[in-house]
Amino acid sequence: MGEVYRQSASIVVLRPVSVCAPGGECGTVYEVLLLHKPRKRDNWQLPQGGMERGETLEQSALRELKEESGLDSVTIVGKSEEVHQYDFPVSYRKHRPDNVRGQRIQFVFAVANAEARVHVDEKEIDGHVWVLPEDLHRYILRTEYLRLVEKIAREAVGLL
Numbered sequence: 001m002g003e004v005y006r007q008s009a010s011i012v013v014l015r016p017v018s019v020c021a022p023g024g025e026c027g028t029v030y031e032v033l034l035l036h037k038p039r040k041r042d043n044w045q046l047p048q049g050g051m052e053r054g055e056t057l058e059q060s061a062l063r064e065l066k067e068e069s070g071l072d073s074v075t076i077v078g079k080s081e082e083v084h085q086y087d088f089p090v091s092y093r094k095h096r097p098d099n100v101r102g103q104r105i106q107f108v109f110a111v112a113n114a115e116a117r118v119h120v121d122e123k124e125i126d127g128h129v130w131v132l133p134e135d136l137h138r139y140i141l142r143t144e145y146l147r148l149v150e151k152i153a154r155e156a157v158g159l160l
Contacts, residue, residue: 003101005085009060010048011108012149012156013074015116015130029132030160032153033112034139035068035120036127044129044139046149048105061108069128070119074110078159080152082107109156133157 013033020026034044049064051057058076066072087102118128131139133153140146 003099005102005104006100007051008048008103008105009051009055009057009064009108010046010084010105011061011065011074011110012046012080012152013065013069013071013110013112014153014156014160015112016114018114030111030157031130031132032136032149032156033069033071033118034129034131034136035125036129037124038126042142042145044141045145046107057106058108061110065110068120068125071112071116073116074112076108076110078109078156080107080109080155082148082152082155084148107152109152109159111160 014030015033016028017031018026019029033047035047037043037045047065047068049060049067051060055063057079062072062074062076065074083104083106085102085104088096088100093101120126120128129139133150136150136153137146140149
């Protein structure tokens, strides 16, 4: 059997924040949810995980969001045509007993209400942050992933 890519779903969750400039001009901006994994590299990321047999992209994204963040009352507002596919590092692959070469991630967009509260399990996920899209670089350090998240966050905000 040939090598395959694990099918995965990721979800860009936006939360509205009201802002007012000096002088009374008010509006809404959107923050993006990032989750922190307890590892040395690439530890901040969007909620994501493998799709289970029979799940749609949206069902998988919502299940992963619930498992990783405790959020279950978001509204899906669309999905991206963007697909991120990459190979797992050789050091990781040698410990896998299967023929999975890497991961193929598709993206769903959702909005949480302003009062949404995240509850992580402190094991798989040990922290979270709501961050403005222009500040993603403070958390996501790997250039390729940062550019991808910035692009799809802009796409998601553009739908609102």
